[in-house]
Amino acid sequence: MDLPWWEFVARGAVIYLSLLVLVRLSGKRTVGQFTPFDLVVMLLLSEAVSNGLSGGDESITGGLIVAATLIGLNFGLAWVTSRSRRAEELVEGREVLLGRDGVLYEDVMRGQRVSVADLHKVLRENDCMLTEMRFAFLEADGSISVIKR
Numbered sequence: 001m002d003l004p005w006w007e008f009v010a011r012g013a014v015i016y017l018s019l020l021v022l023v024r025l026s027g028k029r030t031v032g033q034f035t036p037f038d039l040v041v042m043l044l045l046s047e048a049v050s051n052g053l054s055g056g057d058e059s060i061t062g063g064l065i066v067a068a069t070l071i072g073l074n075f076g077l078a079w080v081t082s083r084s085r086r087a088e089e090l091v092e093g094r095e096v097l098l099g100r101d102g103v104l105y106e107d108v109m110r111g112q113r114v115s116v117a118d119l120h121k122v123l124r125e126n127d128c129m130l131t132e133m134r135f136a137f138l139e140a141d142g143s144i145s146v147i148k149r
Contacts, residue, residue: 002057012069015049092140099136
């Protein structure tokens with residue numbers, strides 16, 4: 001190994017947390033519905049940070065330390081968010097009301113990067129006319145749910 005073991009852990013933690021923040025800031029729709037463009041961006045992100053994770057070290061041990069760090073951080077974050085509503089909202093976000101009683105909140109939809117066409121598609125998939133819509137939510141995972149009257 002070219003670096004001390006703790007530097008692999010530190011590098012893994014910094015990159016994990018940085019990417020978590022960047023993906024969270026990118027919005028719910030980016031995470032909820034991957035387009036080919038989104039997939040390319042994610043692949044390029046992984047390539048962009050790969051050298052930062054290893055610090056140029058190509059040893060098996062260094063790679064395993066980084067992998068164990070990433071898995072451990074992911075497990076730890078899942079554990080914390082499953083036990084704290086506040087942590088869950090911070091990491092995963094919360095649902096956003098897109099419309100109510102047949103009225104679409106287009107300013108909210110623009111802010112969340114949800115098109116009217118996307119919402120109409122979900123309405124059709126749920127066999128729901130706009131006039132029958134009681135609520136439409138953008139869920140924390142990026143999906144859209146509709147509740148009929």
